[in-house]
Amino acid sequence: MKKSILLLALFPFFGCAEMQQVMNQLPQTQQMGLDISGGLKEALNNGISKQVTKLTATDGFFRNEAVKILLPEELRKVDATLRKIGMSKLADDGLRAINRTAEDAVKEATPIFVDAVRNMSFTDAKNILMGNESAATSYLQSSTSTALYGKFNPVIKNSYAKVGADKIWSNIITKYNSIPLVNKVNPDLTDYTTTKAMEGVFKMIAVEEKDIRNNLAARTSNLLKQVFAIQDKK
Structure with missing residues:
Protein backbone atom coordinates (compact mmCIF):
# COMPACT_ATOMS: atom_id res chain seq x y z
CA MET A 1 0.00 0.00 0.00
CA LYS A 2 1.11 3.55 -0.47
CA LYS A 3 -0.02 5.31 2.70
CA SER A 4 -1.42 3.73 7.57
CA ILE A 5 -1.43 4.26 9.43
CA LEU A 6 1.31 1.13 12.15
CA LEU A 7 4.28 -3.02 11.68
CA LEU A 8 5.54 -5.78 9.43
CA ALA A 9 7.99 -8.40 8.16
CA LEU A 10 6.83 -8.73 4.56
CA PHE A 11 8.35 -10.69 1.72
CA PRO A 12 11.68 -12.11 2.92
CA PHE A 13 12.50 -13.43 -0.52
CA PHE A 14 15.83 -14.29 -2.11
CA GLY A 15 18.98 -12.31 -1.69
CA CYS A 16 19.28 -9.57 -4.29
CA ALA A 17 21.62 -11.51 -6.58
CA GLU A 18 19.47 -14.67 -6.53
CA MET A 19 16.26 -12.73 -7.02
CA GLN A 20 17.75 -10.75 -9.89
CA GLN A 21 18.58 -14.06 -11.59
CA VAL A 22 15.01 -15.26 -11.15
CA MET A 23 13.59 -11.96 -12.37
CA ASN A 24 15.82 -12.07 -15.43
CA GLN A 25 14.31 -15.43 -16.34
CA LEU A 26 10.77 -14.08 -16.23
CA PRO A 27 9.16 -12.67 -19.38
CA GLN A 28 9.61 -8.91 -19.15
CA THR A 29 6.16 -8.07 -20.45
CA GLN A 30 3.63 -5.61 -19.22
CA GLN A 31 1.34 -8.48 -18.31
CA MET A 32 4.00 -10.10 -16.13
CA GLY A 33 4.51 -6.76 -14.43
CA LEU A 34 0.82 -6.49 -13.75
CA ASP A 35 0.79 -10.02 -12.36
CA ILE A 36 3.59 -9.34 -9.89
CA SER A 37 2.19 -6.04 -8.64
CA GLY A 38 -1.30 -7.52 -8.71
CA GLY A 39 -0.24 -10.39 -6.49
CA LEU A 40 1.36 -8.10 -3.94
CA LYS A 41 -1.69 -5.82 -4.02
CA GLU A 42 -3.97 -8.77 -3.39
CA ALA A 43 -1.86 -9.92 -0.45
CA LEU A 44 -2.00 -6.47 1.12
CA ASN A 45 -5.71 -6.13 0.42
CA ASN A 46 -6.24 -9.43 2.19
CA GLY A 47 -4.41 -8.00 5.16
CA ILE A 48 -6.78 -5.06 5.20
CA SER A 49 -9.99 -7.02 4.72
CA LYS A 50 -9.17 -9.94 7.02
CA GLN A 51 -7.00 -8.45 9.73
CA VAL A 52 -7.38 -4.68 9.99
CA THR A 53 -11.15 -5.03 10.25
CA LYS A 54 -10.64 -7.04 13.43
CA LEU A 55 -9.35 -3.89 15.06
CA THR A 56 -12.65 -2.12 14.50
CA ALA A 57 -14.59 -4.57 16.67
CA THR A 58 -15.37 -3.71 20.27
CA ASP A 59 -12.14 -4.22 22.20
CA GLY A 60 -10.38 -5.01 18.91
CA PHE A 61 -7.33 -3.21 20.27
CA PHE A 62 -7.90 -3.66 23.98
CA ARG A 63 -8.10 -7.48 23.96
CA ASN A 64 -5.40 -8.04 21.35
CA GLU A 65 -2.09 -8.08 23.19
CA ALA A 66 -0.17 -7.60 19.93
CA VAL A 67 -1.67 -4.14 19.37
CA LYS A 68 -3.19 -3.13 22.72
CA ILE A 69 -2.35 0.50 23.41
CA LEU A 70 -0.71 0.94 26.78
CA LEU A 71 -0.34 4.23 28.60
CA PRO A 72 2.48 6.58 27.62
CA GLU A 73 5.33 6.94 30.10
CA GLU A 74 3.99 10.23 31.43
CA LEU A 75 0.67 8.65 32.39
CA ARG A 76 1.97 5.50 34.03
CA LYS A 77 2.65 7.44 37.20
CA VAL A 78 -0.89 8.81 36.97
CA ASP A 79 -2.25 5.27 36.67
CA LEU A 95 -6.93 2.77 29.40
CA ARG A 96 -9.95 1.16 27.75
CA ALA A 97 -11.09 4.55 26.43
CA ILE A 98 -7.78 5.09 24.61
CA ASN A 99 -8.11 1.72 22.89
CA ARG A 100 -11.78 2.29 22.07
CA THR A 101 -10.83 5.54 20.37
CA ALA A 102 -8.34 3.72 18.13
CA GLU A 103 -10.97 1.12 17.21
CA ASP A 104 -13.37 3.85 16.17
CA ALA A 105 -10.76 5.68 14.11
CA VAL A 106 -9.63 2.66 12.11
CA LYS A 107 -13.16 2.29 10.70
CA GLU A 108 -12.90 5.66 9.00
CA ALA A 109 -9.25 5.67 7.98
CA THR A 110 -9.04 2.28 6.23
CA PRO A 111 -9.69 3.80 2.74
CA ILE A 112 -6.19 5.29 2.88
CA PHE A 113 -4.77 1.78 2.77
CA VAL A 114 -7.03 0.79 -0.07
CA ASP A 115 -5.90 3.79 -2.14
CA ALA A 116 -2.27 3.06 -1.37
CA VAL A 117 -2.53 -0.51 -2.61
CA ARG A 118 -4.33 0.61 -5.74
CA ASN A 119 -1.51 3.04 -6.54
CA MET A 120 1.32 0.52 -6.22
CA SER A 121 3.35 0.47 -9.41
CA PHE A 122 5.23 -2.41 -10.99
CA THR A 123 8.47 -0.74 -9.98
CA ASP A 124 7.27 -0.61 -6.37
CA ALA A 125 6.29 -4.26 -6.52
CA LYS A 126 9.55 -5.35 -8.11
CA ASN A 127 11.59 -3.48 -5.50
CA ILE A 128 9.59 -5.11 -2.73
CA LEU A 129 9.94 -8.53 -4.29
CA MET A 130 13.70 -8.13 -4.68
CA GLY A 131 14.24 -6.32 -1.39
CA ASN A 132 15.15 -7.47 2.09
CA GLU A 133 12.74 -8.97 4.60
CA SER A 134 11.45 -5.55 5.64
CA ALA A 135 11.13 -4.12 2.12
CA ALA A 136 7.32 -4.01 2.13
CA THR A 137 7.26 -2.51 5.62
CA SER A 138 9.62 0.25 4.54
CA TYR A 139 7.54 0.83 1.40
CA LEU A 140 4.31 1.15 3.35
CA GLN A 141 5.74 3.35 6.07
CA SER A 142 7.56 5.72 3.74
CA SER A 143 4.65 6.07 1.32
CA THR A 144 1.74 6.25 3.76
CA SER A 145 2.85 7.64 7.10
CA THR A 146 2.33 11.33 6.36
CA ALA A 147 -1.09 10.92 4.78
CA LEU A 148 -2.13 8.29 7.30
CA TYR A 149 -1.22 10.48 10.25
CA GLY A 150 -3.02 13.41 8.66
CA LYS A 151 -6.17 11.32 8.38
CA PHE A 152 -5.93 9.46 11.67
CA ASN A 153 -5.20 12.44 13.87
CA PRO A 154 -8.44 14.40 13.37
CA VAL A 155 -10.42 11.15 13.39
CA ILE A 156 -8.82 10.18 16.70
CA LYS A 157 -9.56 13.64 18.07
CA ASN A 158 -13.21 13.37 17.08
CA SER A 159 -13.36 9.81 18.37
CA TYR A 160 -12.24 10.93 21.81
CA ALA A 161 -15.46 12.91 22.05
CA LYS A 162 -17.54 10.25 20.27
CA VAL A 163 -16.65 7.42 22.64
CA GLY A 164 -16.48 9.65 25.72
CA ALA A 165 -12.74 9.29 26.19
CA ASP A 166 -12.26 13.06 26.44
CA LYS A 167 -14.47 13.30 29.51
CA ILE A 168 -12.89 10.24 31.12
CA TRP A 169 -9.38 11.59 30.69
CA SER A 170 -10.32 15.11 31.66
CA ASN A 171 -11.66 13.64 34.90
CA ILE A 172 -8.54 11.52 35.40
CA ILE A 173 -6.12 14.40 34.81
CA THR A 174 -8.14 16.78 37.00
CA LYS A 175 -8.19 14.32 39.88
CA TYR A 176 -4.51 13.54 39.54
CA ASN A 177 -3.42 17.16 39.30
CA SER A 178 -5.43 17.95 42.43
CA ILE A 179 -3.36 15.51 44.51
CA PRO A 180 -0.90 17.44 46.72
CA LEU A 181 2.77 17.44 45.72
CA VAL A 182 2.38 15.69 42.35
CA ASN A 183 3.89 17.13 39.18
CA LYS A 184 0.95 18.19 37.07
CA VAL A 185 0.50 16.53 33.68
CA ASN A 186 -1.18 17.58 30.45
CA PRO A 187 -0.41 14.86 27.86
CA ASP A 188 -1.21 15.03 24.16
CA LEU A 189 -3.22 11.82 24.00
CA THR A 190 -4.45 12.48 20.48
CA ASP A 191 -0.94 12.38 19.06
CA TYR A 192 0.01 9.34 21.15
CA THR A 193 -3.09 7.35 20.22
CA THR A 194 -2.72 8.25 16.55
CA THR A 195 0.80 6.85 16.45
CA LYS A 196 -0.14 3.67 18.32
CA ALA A 197 -3.23 3.09 16.16
CA MET A 198 -1.06 3.30 13.04
CA GLU A 199 1.40 0.80 14.49
CA GLY A 200 -1.45 -1.58 15.27
CA VAL A 201 -2.83 -1.45 11.76
CA PHE A 202 0.54 -2.30 10.22
CA LYS A 203 1.03 -5.19 12.62
CA MET A 204 -2.28 -6.73 11.63
CA ILE A 205 -1.52 -6.42 7.92
CA ALA A 206 1.72 -8.26 8.60
CA VAL A 207 -0.19 -11.15 10.17
CA GLU A 208 -2.04 -11.86 6.93
CA GLU A 209 1.03 -11.39 4.75
CA LYS A 210 3.01 -13.83 6.87
CA ASP A 211 0.23 -16.38 6.52
CA ILE A 212 0.19 -16.02 2.73
CA ARG A 213 3.96 -16.25 2.59
CA ASN A 214 4.23 -19.38 4.75
CA ASN A 215 0.93 -21.17 4.23
CA LEU A 216 0.05 -22.45 0.77
CA ALA A 217 -3.60 -22.82 1.78
CA ALA A 218 -3.77 -19.07 2.46
CA ARG A 219 -3.05 -18.32 -1.20
CA THR A 220 -6.68 -18.27 -2.16
CA SER A 221 -6.31 -17.22 -5.80
CA ASN A 222 -4.26 -18.30 -8.79
CA LEU A 223 -2.56 -14.91 -8.81
CA LEU A 224 -1.33 -15.29 -5.24
CA LYS A 225 -0.13 -18.81 -6.01
CA GLN A 226 1.79 -17.69 -9.10
CA VAL A 227 3.48 -14.66 -7.55
CA PHE A 228 4.38 -16.23 -4.23
CA ALA A 229 5.66 -19.38 -5.96
CA ILE A 230 8.75 -17.29 -6.80
CA GLN A 231 9.45 -17.02 -3.10
CA ASP A 232 9.03 -20.76 -2.58
CA LYS A 233 11.92 -21.54 -4.92
CA LYS A 234 14.51 -20.08 -2.59
Whole structure:
Protein backbone atom coordinates (compact mmCIF):
# COMPACT_ATOMS: atom_id res chain seq x y z
CA MET A 1 0.00 0.00 0.00
CA LYS A 2 1.11 3.55 -0.47
CA LYS A 3 -0.02 5.31 2.70
CA SER A 4 -1.42 3.73 7.57
CA ILE A 5 -1.43 4.26 9.43
CA LEU A 6 1.31 1.13 12.15
CA LEU A 7 4.28 -3.02 11.68
CA LEU A 8 5.54 -5.78 9.43
CA ALA A 9 7.99 -8.40 8.16
CA LEU A 10 6.83 -8.73 4.56
CA PHE A 11 8.35 -10.69 1.72
CA PRO A 12 11.68 -12.11 2.92
CA PHE A 13 12.50 -13.43 -0.52
CA PHE A 14 15.83 -14.29 -2.11
CA GLY A 15 18.98 -12.31 -1.69
CA CYS A 16 19.28 -9.57 -4.29
CA ALA A 17 21.62 -11.51 -6.58
CA GLU A 18 19.47 -14.67 -6.53
CA MET A 19 16.26 -12.73 -7.02
CA GLN A 20 17.75 -10.75 -9.89
CA GLN A 21 18.58 -14.06 -11.59
CA VAL A 22 15.01 -15.26 -11.15
CA MET A 23 13.59 -11.96 -12.37
CA ASN A 24 15.82 -12.07 -15.43
CA GLN A 25 14.31 -15.43 -16.34
CA LEU A 26 10.77 -14.08 -16.23
CA PRO A 27 9.16 -12.67 -19.38
CA GLN A 28 9.61 -8.91 -19.15
CA THR A 29 6.16 -8.07 -20.45
CA GLN A 30 3.63 -5.61 -19.22
CA GLN A 31 1.34 -8.48 -18.31
CA MET A 32 4.00 -10.10 -16.13
CA GLY A 33 4.51 -6.76 -14.43
CA LEU A 34 0.82 -6.49 -13.75
CA ASP A 35 0.79 -10.02 -12.36
CA ILE A 36 3.59 -9.34 -9.89
CA SER A 37 2.19 -6.04 -8.64
CA GLY A 38 -1.30 -7.52 -8.71
CA GLY A 39 -0.24 -10.39 -6.49
CA LEU A 40 1.36 -8.10 -3.94
CA LYS A 41 -1.69 -5.82 -4.02
CA GLU A 42 -3.97 -8.77 -3.39
CA ALA A 43 -1.86 -9.92 -0.45
CA LEU A 44 -2.00 -6.47 1.12
CA ASN A 45 -5.71 -6.13 0.42
CA ASN A 46 -6.24 -9.43 2.19
CA GLY A 47 -4.41 -8.00 5.16
CA ILE A 48 -6.78 -5.06 5.20
CA SER A 49 -9.99 -7.02 4.72
CA LYS A 50 -9.17 -9.94 7.02
CA GLN A 51 -7.00 -8.45 9.73
CA VAL A 52 -7.38 -4.68 9.99
CA THR A 53 -11.15 -5.03 10.25
CA LYS A 54 -10.64 -7.04 13.43
CA LEU A 55 -9.35 -3.89 15.06
CA THR A 56 -12.65 -2.12 14.50
CA ALA A 57 -14.59 -4.57 16.67
CA THR A 58 -15.37 -3.71 20.27
CA ASP A 59 -12.14 -4.22 22.20
CA GLY A 60 -10.38 -5.01 18.91
CA PHE A 61 -7.33 -3.21 20.27
CA PHE A 62 -7.90 -3.66 23.98
CA ARG A 63 -8.10 -7.48 23.96
CA ASN A 64 -5.40 -8.04 21.35
CA GLU A 65 -2.09 -8.08 23.19
CA ALA A 66 -0.17 -7.60 19.93
CA VAL A 67 -1.67 -4.14 19.37
CA LYS A 68 -3.19 -3.13 22.72
CA ILE A 69 -2.35 0.50 23.41
CA LEU A 70 -0.71 0.94 26.78
CA LEU A 71 -0.34 4.23 28.60
CA PRO A 72 2.48 6.58 27.62
CA GLU A 73 5.33 6.94 30.10
CA GLU A 74 3.99 10.23 31.43
CA LEU A 75 0.67 8.65 32.39
CA ARG A 76 1.97 5.50 34.03
CA LYS A 77 2.65 7.44 37.20
CA VAL A 78 -0.89 8.81 36.97
CA ASP A 79 -2.25 5.27 36.67
CA ALA A 80 -0.17 4.00 39.60
CA THR A 81 -1.13 6.93 41.82
CA LEU A 82 -4.85 6.59 41.13
CA ARG A 83 -4.74 2.90 41.97
CA LYS A 84 -2.95 3.62 45.24
CA ILE A 85 -5.73 5.96 46.34
CA GLY A 86 -8.56 3.57 45.44
CA MET A 87 -9.39 4.76 41.94
CA SER A 88 -8.52 1.61 40.01
CA LYS A 89 -11.80 1.63 38.09
CA LEU A 90 -11.17 5.13 36.81
CA ALA A 91 -7.67 4.10 35.73
CA ASP A 92 -9.06 1.03 33.94
CA ASP A 93 -11.69 3.13 32.21
CA GLY A 94 -9.02 5.52 30.98
CA LEU A 95 -6.93 2.77 29.40
CA ARG A 96 -9.95 1.16 27.75
CA ALA A 97 -11.09 4.55 26.43
CA ILE A 98 -7.78 5.09 24.61
CA ASN A 99 -8.11 1.72 22.89
CA ARG A 100 -11.78 2.29 22.07
CA THR A 101 -10.83 5.54 20.37
CA ALA A 102 -8.34 3.72 18.13
CA GLU A 103 -10.97 1.12 17.21
CA ASP A 104 -13.37 3.85 16.17
CA ALA A 105 -10.76 5.68 14.11
CA VAL A 106 -9.63 2.66 12.11
CA LYS A 107 -13.16 2.29 10.70
CA GLU A 108 -12.90 5.66 9.00
CA ALA A 109 -9.25 5.67 7.98
CA THR A 110 -9.04 2.28 6.23
CA PRO A 111 -9.69 3.80 2.74
CA ILE A 112 -6.19 5.29 2.88
CA PHE A 113 -4.77 1.78 2.77
CA VAL A 114 -7.03 0.79 -0.07
CA ASP A 115 -5.90 3.79 -2.14
CA ALA A 116 -2.27 3.06 -1.37
CA VAL A 117 -2.53 -0.51 -2.61
CA ARG A 118 -4.33 0.61 -5.74
CA ASN A 119 -1.51 3.04 -6.54
CA MET A 120 1.32 0.52 -6.22
CA SER A 121 3.35 0.47 -9.41
CA PHE A 122 5.23 -2.41 -10.99
CA THR A 123 8.47 -0.74 -9.98
CA ASP A 124 7.27 -0.61 -6.37
CA ALA A 125 6.29 -4.26 -6.52
CA LYS A 126 9.55 -5.35 -8.11
CA ASN A 127 11.59 -3.48 -5.50
CA ILE A 128 9.59 -5.11 -2.73
CA LEU A 129 9.94 -8.53 -4.29
CA MET A 130 13.70 -8.13 -4.68
CA GLY A 131 14.24 -6.32 -1.39
CA ASN A 132 15.15 -7.47 2.09
CA GLU A 133 12.74 -8.97 4.60
CA SER A 134 11.45 -5.55 5.64
CA ALA A 135 11.13 -4.12 2.12
CA ALA A 136 7.32 -4.01 2.13
CA THR A 137 7.26 -2.51 5.62
CA SER A 138 9.62 0.25 4.54
CA TYR A 139 7.54 0.83 1.40
CA LEU A 140 4.31 1.15 3.35
CA GLN A 141 5.74 3.35 6.07
CA SER A 142 7.56 5.72 3.74
CA SER A 143 4.65 6.07 1.32
CA THR A 144 1.74 6.25 3.76
CA SER A 145 2.85 7.64 7.10
CA THR A 146 2.33 11.33 6.36
CA ALA A 147 -1.09 10.92 4.78
CA LEU A 148 -2.13 8.29 7.30
CA TYR A 149 -1.22 10.48 10.25
CA GLY A 150 -3.02 13.41 8.66
CA LYS A 151 -6.17 11.32 8.38
CA PHE A 152 -5.93 9.46 11.67
CA ASN A 153 -5.20 12.44 13.87
CA PRO A 154 -8.44 14.40 13.37
CA VAL A 155 -10.42 11.15 13.39
CA ILE A 156 -8.82 10.18 16.70
CA LYS A 157 -9.56 13.64 18.07
CA ASN A 158 -13.21 13.37 17.08
CA SER A 159 -13.36 9.81 18.37
CA TYR A 160 -12.24 10.93 21.81
CA ALA A 161 -15.46 12.91 22.05
CA LYS A 162 -17.54 10.25 20.27
CA VAL A 163 -16.65 7.42 22.64
CA GLY A 164 -16.48 9.65 25.72
CA ALA A 165 -12.74 9.29 26.19
CA ASP A 166 -12.26 13.06 26.44
CA LYS A 167 -14.47 13.30 29.51
CA ILE A 168 -12.89 10.24 31.12
CA TRP A 169 -9.38 11.59 30.69
CA SER A 170 -10.32 15.11 31.66
CA ASN A 171 -11.66 13.64 34.90
CA ILE A 172 -8.54 11.52 35.40
CA ILE A 173 -6.12 14.40 34.81
CA THR A 174 -8.14 16.78 37.00
CA LYS A 175 -8.19 14.32 39.88
CA TYR A 176 -4.51 13.54 39.54
CA ASN A 177 -3.42 17.16 39.30
CA SER A 178 -5.43 17.95 42.43
CA ILE A 179 -3.36 15.51 44.51
CA PRO A 180 -0.90 17.44 46.72
CA LEU A 181 2.77 17.44 45.72
CA VAL A 182 2.38 15.69 42.35
CA ASN A 183 3.89 17.13 39.18
CA LYS A 184 0.95 18.19 37.07
CA VAL A 185 0.50 16.53 33.68
CA ASN A 186 -1.18 17.58 30.45
CA PRO A 187 -0.41 14.86 27.86
CA ASP A 188 -1.21 15.03 24.16
CA LEU A 189 -3.22 11.82 24.00
CA THR A 190 -4.45 12.48 20.48
CA ASP A 191 -0.94 12.38 19.06
CA TYR A 192 0.01 9.34 21.15
CA THR A 193 -3.09 7.35 20.22
CA THR A 194 -2.72 8.25 16.55
CA THR A 195 0.80 6.85 16.45
CA LYS A 196 -0.14 3.67 18.32
CA ALA A 197 -3.23 3.09 16.16
CA MET A 198 -1.06 3.30 13.04
CA GLU A 199 1.40 0.80 14.49
CA GLY A 200 -1.45 -1.58 15.27
CA VAL A 201 -2.83 -1.45 11.76
CA PHE A 202 0.54 -2.30 10.22
CA LYS A 203 1.03 -5.19 12.62
CA MET A 204 -2.28 -6.73 11.63
CA ILE A 205 -1.52 -6.42 7.92
CA ALA A 206 1.72 -8.26 8.60
CA VAL A 207 -0.19 -11.15 10.17
CA GLU A 208 -2.04 -11.86 6.93
CA GLU A 209 1.03 -11.39 4.75
CA LYS A 210 3.01 -13.83 6.87
CA ASP A 211 0.23 -16.38 6.52
CA ILE A 212 0.19 -16.02 2.73
CA ARG A 213 3.96 -16.25 2.59
CA ASN A 214 4.23 -19.38 4.75
CA ASN A 215 0.93 -21.17 4.23
CA LEU A 216 0.05 -22.45 0.77
CA ALA A 217 -3.60 -22.82 1.78
CA ALA A 218 -3.77 -19.07 2.46
CA ARG A 219 -3.05 -18.32 -1.20
CA THR A 220 -6.68 -18.27 -2.16
CA SER A 221 -6.31 -17.22 -5.80
CA ASN A 222 -4.26 -18.30 -8.79
CA LEU A 223 -2.56 -14.91 -8.81
CA LEU A 224 -1.33 -15.29 -5.24
CA LYS A 225 -0.13 -18.81 -6.01
CA GLN A 226 1.79 -17.69 -9.10
CA VAL A 227 3.48 -14.66 -7.55
CA PHE A 228 4.38 -16.23 -4.23
CA ALA A 229 5.66 -19.38 -5.96
CA ILE A 230 8.75 -17.29 -6.80
CA GLN A 231 9.45 -17.02 -3.10
CA ASP A 232 9.03 -20.76 -2.58
CA LYS A 233 11.92 -21.54 -4.92
CA LYS A 234 14.51 -20.08 -2.59
